[in-house]
Amino acid sequence: MSRLYGDPIEVWTRDGEPTQFVWRDRLYLVRSVLDHWVVAREWWKTGDNDPGERQFWRVEASPGREVGSYELRYDTAGNGWLLLRAWD
Template sequence: MRLYDDPVEVRRGETEGPDQFLWRGRLWKVRAVLAHWVETAPWWQPAQESAGGTAEPVVNADLLVERELWRVEAGRGISSTGVFDLSFDWSDGHWQLVGCAD
């Protein structure tokens, strides 16, 4: 899967998932939702040392930010199909295409 960080416009259908998305000027129709999950920022990031030289836990504000991911099969006609990972960021309300396998 190739990784991307491209903004996309998404239209939701009757279900909560994406129904269509516009990527690089092309409209893709979602044929199937293959997976759906929610991610937070990495919790395993190391603690920072205080001025006294002791490690103190630091609350990572990004842990509070969630993004919702949808792996979908989408097409642009009969022959153009692919699998795409679409991300919805709850903090700013924007969609991005983060991965593609075609």
């Protein structure tokens, strides 16, 4: 079962991939990247000449012993990360 969040998070990366993130004051270590995809943003909806893109990462991560799956999103135009979804 998954839950939607859309919470801003702080993410550390190595070679462009997330390695750890802080969500709700807890540090999560990324154990593996399960999937990665990129979606171009529509310039006609944003009005920008360079609307950027959104990079999605589905990762397996843990703040301790329990491991879960999380979907992270990086918006290149806004230079910000969100935790979009978490699976139990």
